[in-house]
Amino acid sequence: MDLLEHEGKRLFAEVGLPVLPSFVARTPEEARRAAEQLGPHVCVKAQAKTGGRGKAGGIRVCGTAAEVETAAADILAMTIRGHAVESVLVERAVDIARELYLAITVSREVRSPLLIFSREGGVDIEELAKRAPEALLRRPIDPLLGLLEYQVRDVVDAAAFGPDDPGGTGAGRTLASVARALWKLYHEHDATLVEVNPLVLTKGGEIVCLDSKVTVDENAFFRHPDVLPEPPEDEREAKARAAGLAFVPLDGDIGVIGNGAGLVMSTIDQIAAAGGKAADFCDIGGGARSEVAQAALEAMFAGPPVAAVLVNIFGGITRCEDVATGLVEAIKAAGVDAPVVVRLDGNAAEEGHAVIEAAALPNVTLALDPDEAVKLVVDIAGKRAAASEPAIAAQPNAEAPGGDA
């Protein structure tokens, strides 16, 4: 789970990382009051779980409380990369001498945390990593040993603070304690990412964490009962998650239900290859029970219109007969009238077919293999979309004559 900048900075402060005085504001009013307390020279920053805030205009430096109020009003009305801005962070501004980069994240390759540092931080860090990989210091951290002192020294050496830098070589000592505190945060809070970009050296010679990017491991929430999991934004996702299903809303019109993440992903790929577009990724796992199938269908139909549904089940240990029984009940209970293509194979597939055939639901079609099932559902969805298209096209003319003039 990603944290907002101000949530990350609260953790920063807890482990002793240097952050600037700030207040979170949810209204322009609150922002102005914050500026009055902090002094007029402040930065107003959109709180959104995405990068590119600066480029989108979500970060403004202000000189008066009135400016802060206007900036906050503008930023609170923004949506950045699909994320509505619900709060701003009003933070005391500083004069920057140098921007550095410091992060710890998990590396799949070395199967351990990896510390990354660069004396040239800022928004172009990825460019730098590509152009001059040697400009970035990388040190794998043995999770059983923690960050070692030589690694901390490597960071300070790479920063190469000289007598011309504000604070001189003394800034190195602060940087060392920042590196140690960042590891402490990463380890103790079960983070999978902690990133400070930029980590700045101010003209006054102080080291300050100007931004925070923190991602915590949802699988470790049992160790952190104080952390509240965030509710999903999408209604379909919320419904499915409540029923214990893995559900990702997509933007097509073919509903997809399957068992196993790989199988569902593969089914969606094949729908795309056949010219269709999936409305969701829904993995019912070993869920043969009718409640699970019903929850999946309900979640699917809570979203934008679905032209057709494909149920693709390979019964390993799961018996297809149980899935079929659950599905038939669910289709009846949820009142699904959209066409449903069902493919059952593996364990008790024949019994499953018999259940579907006996139910004789007019909108349910059995497919014998996955390739046929995909072809069938894409065909049906295509025809339904074509049939409903003239009606949709006619609407603007009927409701708003001359509207496009």
Place this chain on the structure above:
Amino acid sequence: MSILIDNASRVLVQGITGREGGFHAGRMLASGTNVVAGVTPGHSGETVQGVPVFDSVHEAVAHIRADVALIFVPAPRARDALFEAADAGIKLIVCITEGIPVRDMAEVMAHLPRREARLIGPNCPGLITPARCSAGIMPSEIFMPGAAGVVSRSGTLTYEVVHELTQAGIGQSTAVGMGGDAVHGIGFIECLELFEADRETEGIALIGEIGGDDEERAAQFIRDHMTKPVVAYVAGHSAPPGRRMGHAGAIVEGTSGTAATKQAALEAAGIPVAASPSELARLLGEAIKRRRTT
């Protein structure tokens, strides 16, 4: 022959008194696997499906020789179970448990080499050498002994491919479900190396999915080290790009990770990439046939 497990393998099940552990121990026994012991703290002296239960792995191995530990212990206690198995001298550990924190797995992976133990998983269906040994939750009914090696990051896609292979009369030497967590045990390369050395295996199906760079690194390994034919399938071509916070992920992983980059890397190494699981089974059948006739 086969890889990692065969009919001599003696399996110990950690978490055998749990619902999943007990159920799958029963299925493994029914398929002919030597399930020799179970472990659940506080349950010493009990039996599950006729298998004796011990309080600890150390206690179990003091009484009964075991060479594979299969873990069904819930995620919050899985780290401890993994350390316990390795410290008790078990050299092959298979962890079915899903939802283990990344920190715990990184710690386990830092420790296992000190005990010379190998891990499969976590969050995986385990592995099977058909008709000889099943160490995991794969449905043994759809498997058949033979010449195809299968290594996969996805459970159900493995079943799908194996089902097609079996129906086409192509049996399997060993199928390994390695799991897809960010930090996991053995990967494609280790399995490919073992399949290359295994006399029984004549061709390998590699089933990948989005995320990480296991497939990209496997592609290079296949090009440089494999003489046996390898065919591949990658799931997730139309998956929406994951939200990525910050820059560190991009710095660490670069451009790898999408289904397209994986497919391109595999194809560039001369590995046929199937468009569907059923095509993968077909490609493997053809590759094995070609190898036999030349």
